[in-house]
Amino acid sequence: MKNASQSNAAAKVREELENAIAWGEFAPGSRLDETALAARFGVSRTPIREALQQLAAAGLIEIRPRRGATVAVASPERLYEMFEVMAELEAMCARLAARRVSAEGLAALQSAQAQCARNRDDPDAYYAANEAFHQAIYRLSGNGFLASEAASLQKRLRPYRRLQLRVRNRVQTSFSEHESIIGHLEAGDGEAAAAALRDHVRVQGERFSDLVASLAQLNAA
Amino acid sequence: MKNASQSNAAAKVREELENAIAWGEFAPGSRLDETALAARFGVSRTPIREALQQLAAAGLIEIRPRRGATVAVASPERLYEMFEVMAELEAMCARLAARRVSAEGLAALQSAQAQCARNRDDPDAYYAANEAFHQAIYRLSGNGFLASEAASLQKRLRPYRRLQLRVRNRVQTSFSEHESIIGHLEAGDGEAAAAALRDHVRVQGERFSDLVASLAQLNAA
DNA sequence: ATGTCCGCTCTTGTATACAAGAAAAAGATT
């Protein structure tokens, strides 16, 4: 599914930085010093800079001329906006998936959901399984471009979404919402599946306050 | 609205390359030689490479390791997918815009439409005015993130969309569709505006064959 | 004439050297 190890160093650096940001090693706002990164990865500044350019274009970091790179920091408003778009993209995936769903497709989805079930107790593991579940839906949409755009936005939201699952009962709720999404897809009801997925992803009401709270926690660390 | 002239050379190169690709100077599939570009822009290969990395991350070009950069070439299927996503994003903009539209907002939209009217005879000029019209709607959505994502996809579709307007009567049709979109927004009918914009953007039926035809024309040149 | 193998060239990928702006530190002035 993913082109594993690129031959060039810049691509490797890019991927490792993505992970480091996703898992919170570099929190939003932290500075990314080129020389330090070069030392860390055992390469010169050149491939580091190329990786940073790509990450900036993807929106994960921000480069201000002559002032270096920092991990992108999203305001609560911007975060709300991003989740609103993500919700709509995923809803679109569901709508399309309902029309084109096949036996193998549903099997893949259910296997991803089973993986979620197995990791109910560990938020980080559940997070990974949850990502796979959503990506399965992206693929089921049958629209490859949509799938890659959704995955890219998913990546961009990683630093924040990961924390979301630490909220009390959120894992359990998420899991049962998955169930109902699967149900709508099995029934071939695209609009219901879309609505369910939209609500599943969207942050509104108390979930928004939860998000802002985790944001504060993240900035404190 | 846009941060005009960046201080660094790489950003300038990036912007110029974007335009060159948009206006067809580099057709999809053409090779982008680093040394040649360096000579053209009067800089070394370093800023050229940085610009290319960014363009690749944005999806406008493709870099294959050790084999150089080429302008991204989209298959008809992929192109259909991209327009499908674009249509949905713009529909979302319209839905949100209908809720938040103000007098100034509508005025901005109508002024953009007037600009379209003034350029009905010149496809290239109409194309620019049309882009402004759509961007006005992005902004009216009130969701800044959505607006920037839509603009980014718009940029990515430029090489193809520009040709679309050369199809017989397309400019006229496009213009009157704009009128009806404005009407729905004035009426505050989000769903109708969304549907109208979705159909306006989507390529289906004969418009898809038109697109494939212009694609072939583009590859021949 | 066609196909294959080997070497050459040309382009990309990485490292290093140098230039210039920004932050930080030291000094001067009130």
Place this chain on the structure above:
DNA sequence: AATCTTTTTCTTGTATACAAGAGCGGACAT
């Protein structure tokens, strides 16, 4: 003592030098 100014240092931006893989062409064999 505090603030403004100047100088120093540190980091980024760009250029150049070097290494290595990919493509091309010629020589050779069939």
